[in-house]
């Protein structure tokens with residue numbers, strides 16, 4: 044990373060400030076908003092906040108390693124970049140910029156099926172960027188995330204395209220049977236260009252998606268399959284029975300069903316069931332993750348990695364692909380410090396012994412809990 048980037052961003056909160064000044068009101072509202080009362084979104088952060096860490100002392104922590112294995116590759120952090128639609132609202136090159144950042148740092152990224160940039164182009168970009176910096180990411184580090192908005196033949200064609208592109212992992216989002224009501228966008232009359240595809244037949248197929256489709260996709264795709272948006276132990280059990288490799292615990296960043304649980308509370312329900320009945324099934328989680336301590340808490344509850352949604356969008360809007368790399372560097376610095384202060388030297392050592400229930404401090408918007416020093420900052 045260039046020296047100027049290192050000097051420009053010394054703390055994660057600085058991305059929020061720059062993103063706000065670079066974005067128009069509509070694009071800002073599109074990132075920071077959630078569904079209806081935004082309760083699910085606030086609960087995401089609250090569920091993270093109300094866990095406290097339990098430090099151990101007087102262990103040699105002079106060398107700390109934040110890297111881990113994820114989707115069969117070594118990555119410097121237990122983190123993936125979430126699938127995001129409408130990335131061009133934050134950076135003219137959209138997913139291509141994200142791929143440049145993900146490849147340079149070496150983390151996997153998910154590509155939304157509503158992305159304007161094709162999978163092959165994004166995968167090529169990530170591979171080139173990874174080679175230039177010597178990271179271990181490869182073209183298969185781009186994971187296509189599907190919104191099933193076509194009939195079975197259309198979905199199967201997408202699966203085949205991924206296989207042809209060398210994909211070893213594929214993701215289906217299952218928490219979006221219908222569009223939620225995001226009132227920031229609605230009252231601003233903000234019409235998102237990519238939304239048009241969700242009307243007519245597409246809306247029908249999206250709502251009709253069911254376990255039979257998942258069974259068919261499972262039979263067709265030979266690699267690892269992720270279901271994104273599992274929220275209960277009941278559905279996690281059905282997913283595991285369908286041979287799903289990764290249960291991705293998510294409420295879409297509080298952007299779909301309002302008044303759901305925070306995802307860390309969902310993980311508390313889901314992880315013990317999965318560990319008991321399907322120990323080979325892995326867990327991912329997202330929703331409100333912004334800081335190194337957040338990552339530790341998720342791993343302590345049994346997740347393999349956490350997804351960064353808004354934090355990634357804000358870093359991208361602040362400073363493009365370099366912003367993403369610098370954001371990940373700062374997250375790594377925070378995570379390394381947290382591990383050392385917990386008395387451990389690797390993410391593999393994180394366990395339930397490192398967390399306990401506590402209370403969340405009162406806060407307004409979910410981002411103000413993660414970045415309280417921005418107290419004069421408006422998320423409206």
Ligand SMILES: Cc1cc2nc3c(=O)[nH]c(=O)nc-3n(C[C@H](O)[C@H](O)[C@H](O)COP(=O)(O)O)c2cc1C
Pocket residue numbers: 073074087125126127128129155156157188216271293294295296297298329330331332350351352353354356
């Ligand atoms: C602007 C924006 C666009 C999103 N687009 C998609 C998408 O296309 N597909 C999807 O599965 N999830 C989408 N999500 C949800 C994210 O993948 C992720 O689940 C969520 O952002 C995680 O919560 P966080 O933003 O608090 O980190 C989007 C989220 C945001 C903020």
